[in-house]
Amino acid sequence: MKVRVLGSAAGGGFPQWNCNCPNCSAVRKGSPHLQARTQSSIAATADATNWVLFNASPDILEQLKSFPTLQPARALRDTAIRAVFLMDAQIDHTTGLYMLREHRQKLELWCHSLVREDLSTGNPLLKVLEHYCGVNWHEVPLSSAGFGMPEVPGLHFEAIPLTSNAPPYSPHRNQPQPGDNVGVTLVDAATGKRLFYAPGLGQMEAPVWAAMQAADCVLVDGTLWTNDEMITLGASRKTSRDMGHMPQSGPDGMMEWLDKLPARTRKILIHINNTNPILDEASPQRAELHSHGIEVAYDGMDIEL
Ligand code: MLT
Numbered sequence: 231m232k233v234r235v236l237g238s239a240a241g242g243g244f245p246q247w248n249c250n251c252p253n254c255s256a257v258r259k260g261s262p263h264l265q266a267r268t269q270s271s272i273a274a275t276a277d278a279t280n281w282v283l284f285n286a287s288p289d290i291l292e293q294l295k296s297f298p299t300l301q302p303a304r305a306l307r308d309t310a311i312r313a314v315f316l317m318d319a320q321i322d323h324t325t326g327l328y329m330l331r332e333h334r335q336k337l338e339l340w341c342h343s344l345v346r347e348d349l350s351t352g353n354p355l356l357k358v359l360e361h362y363c364g365v366n367w368h369e370v371p372l373s374s375a376g377f378g379m380p381e382v383p384g385l386h387f388e389a390i391p392l393t394s395n396a397p398p399y400s401p402h403r404n405q406p407q408p409g410d411n412v413g414v415t416l417v418d419a420a421t422g423k424r425l426f427y428a429p430g431l432g433q434m435e436a437p438v439w440a441a442m443q444a445a446d447c448v449l450v451d452g453t454l455w456t457n458d459e460m461i462t463l464g465a466s467r468k469t470s471r472d473m474g475h476m477p478q479s480g481p482d483g484m485m486e487w488l489d490k491l492p493a494r495t496r497k498i499l500i501h502i503n504n505t506n507p508i509l510d511e512a513s514p515q516r517a518e519l520h521s522h523g524i525e526v527a528y529d530g531m532d533i534e535l
């Protein structure tokens with residue numbers, strides 16, 4: 231399978247429009263050690279023709295321009311995106327659906343029913359889209375048997391519920407339920423290769439850990455370096471874990487877990503917040519990740535499994 235990282239930043243992107251943290255300031259000044267990033271999304275294919283988009287970023291139009299493979303130009307109106315899968319109902323993962331409204335058919339949309347509910351009530355994006363292309367909704371089963379998408383041959387998918395947060399506009403904001411956030415394993419049906427994707431991961435739980443151990447490559451939450459990063463900066467009163475994101479450093483942090491995976495597992499962080507010191511390629515934190523064999527996703531990164 232081929233996976234393209236269309237966007238590697240957390241909500242807000244990098245630089246974030248209103249942020250003057252050291253990273254955002256440095257990237258605006260053109261520092262050679264930091265690269266701008268769009269909000270997280272990946273695309274995957276097994277046959278190099280039919281692609282599934284994971285999350286629809288507010289930056290999708292810029293992302294599509296930067297990856298012409300998704301515009302094969304076989305007809306007046308065309309796209310190689312055959313289906314869209316949403317991991318949650320957050321703004322940074324769903325707003326791009328508005329930008330796909332000119333689609334000639336209904337969008338083949340895969341998301342859990344709780345995500346569909348949020349996107350029909352608190353943020354009624356799917357209702358608005360009905361006035362344009364509309365969607366053909368498919369429930370994402372959370373069973374271990376997984377599922378396939380007829381439009382995307384050669385890939386099989388296994389979704390698992392994650393502990394993270396439902397969005398602020400969700401009717402179940404303070405009662406998180408299984409399905410509000412999912413992680414997904416993409417399996418290449420021909421080779422059996424597995425990629426586990428979870429851009430928002432608040433807690434390591436047994437099913438998540440099992441999926442990570444079974445994967446050839448994990449592409450996981452790299453939002454914040456420390457649990458109190460946003461508090462220390464004065465940017466928020468919430469910890470990383472409060473926001474539904476495991477920090478990389480410290481006890482029970484992402485690095486500690488990634489260290490326990492087999493050496494052959496490729497380990498990549500994605501959904502990097504603009505405040506995270508790992509965005510600075512010259513930082514000691516970036517060097518520390520490197521010494522643990524952990525990569526940092528960037529816009530335009532290709533992963534082949
Ligand atoms: C998150 O990942 O916590 C959310 O996407 C934040 C946001 O976009 O507001």
Ligand code: MN
Nearest residue numbers: 240241320322
């Ligand atoms: Mn996010």
Ligand code: ZN
Nearest residue numbers: 249251254504
């Ligand atoms: Zn910033």
